Amino acid sequence: MTKDVIALTPEMPDLPTLLAGLYAGGPDLGVNTTADGAVVQLCGPDGRPLVSVEAPILVQVPGETFRLLGHTVADGPVWWTEARASTAVAEAARLAGSFAGRLATVLGGTVWPPEAATTDVVPLTTDVSAIPAPATGSPAVDVLTATTAVVIQDRPLIAMTSWLSDALRSAATAERALQIVTPPTARLTLPTRAALRGLPNRWVVQDAEHGYYDGLSGAVLHWKNGTFTPVHDEQGATRVAEAFGPRPDTDGRQLILTLRTRHPADENLVLGRALETAFRHLTGAPPAGWSTAEPVNLPWSARQLTDLARSRAPRPTWLVAVGHPDRPAVATVRVLRTPAGVEEDITLALGYGGDETPPLDAIEELATVLDAKHGLVTLLTSLRAARRDLTVPPRLEAPPVPVAFTLGSAEVEAIGQSRAGHPPLGPTPTGLGPAGKPALHYVFGNGFTTHSVSVFQRLIQHLTRE
Secondary structure, rough: OOOOOEEEOOOOOOOOHHHHHHHHHOOOOOOEEEEOOOEEEEOOOOOOOEEEEEEEEOOOOOHHHHHOOOOOOOOOEEEEEEEEEEOOOOOOHHHHHHHHHHHHHHHEEEEOHHOOOOOOOOOOOHHHHHOOOOOOOOOOOOOOOOOOEEEEEOEEEOOOOOOHHHHHHHHHHHHHHOEEEOOOEEEEEEHHHHHHOOOOOOOEEEOOOOOOEEEOEEEEEEEEEEEEEEOEOOOOOOOHHHHHHOOOOOOOOOEEEEEEEEEEEOOOOOHHHHHHHHHHHHHHOOOOOEEEEEEOOEEEHHHHHHHHHHHOOOEEEEEEOOOOOOOOEEEEEEEEEOOOEEEEEEEEEEEEOOOOOHHHHHHHHHHHHHHOOOOEEEEEEEEEOOOOOOOOOOOOOOOOOEEEEEHHHHHHHOHHHHHOOOOOOOOOOEOOOOOOOOOOEEEOOOOOOOOHHHHHHHHHHHHHHO
16 A cells, blocks of 8 residues: 655755655655646656655644644644655655655654654665556556546545645546545544545545445445446345444544535635634634645634635635644635625534533524624534544444524525524524524534434425425
């Protein structure tokens, strides 16, 4: 499997240090650049890439290296330099380890995974001329077919790195599926989970005992016609892998908010304020940081976030935000320019242990503020039994259970207050804000009964029927 190695250093690797690392294979190997200079490649004598190195990232957000790597570094900002080894050449993984080890030695940093670190010269003994040339210029993609881009990963936590984000974007542009292959010990971050939600994209788990299966649905998979597809039984039903079965209940809980806001396309608009308000109400602090990929490297700034989205308009902008280390909190934001204005689609998840109580009593007040100040369209609040650290394992997990739903005042007005306020099968909503133009807040329960799912579905059918 592909070997990713990361050097974590207190100083930015300068050009001489990078070159010293890249010559881990000796003077016979070459160096070139791709992606407009953002990726440096260590190449064999025939020019085939052996190790690809992404431009160093200054991670200024506390706790990010531990969240993504389980690896603690000294307090303060750290430079994250990631090297990705080719799967086609046996020596490539050791070359990547030597590259990272040399950076850490020169700059006084550390390497993840620690056992990969070395400063040895790694001679190239494989006859690379006998290896087919890569089918793609993307360092993240290991196999490319007419329909699918396959990325092979063996790290414990699969984050939505810039490598992976670029592979996803390139696959979508070419109308290909992105399929990530991992061992059964791997987990996904929530941003990666969200990116793989829609078919034909898949998380493919390679299990030594059970073969291949989908890490999100459990469907048994096989490689057919250049892609991983489900295996069906004699009745045509999709087979489910034994390894995907439910495990003993976790004592962790996740509070999940799914909200949409809409704003006039005004030159004074500042985005991210709704997300910041949600963080403050539920954690007592604003987000710790934001970025367009993981690791999240920039300190929180709604103004900088807005500037980026404005520079990309009318194209959509996708972002990640995280909380402070004492409370697991991860959000994804998609900023869209629509005929109605500028919309933010936000999903915020917060993790709680068995001895912690999710702050459901703060939701009604939060909804009131979001409607009054931040253009709330809808807010769905759900709870689920799942890991406190917000990571996604390749096994069956309980679905989120709706707790409450808020319809913004503008949406109430569009639907009609009489209709929105009197669903025939309940629940009776509470008006939030001014009596003449309220938002409506519907409560379904405390998140412990699946009956809330059908109640929510009936409400949505009532609100959206023609």
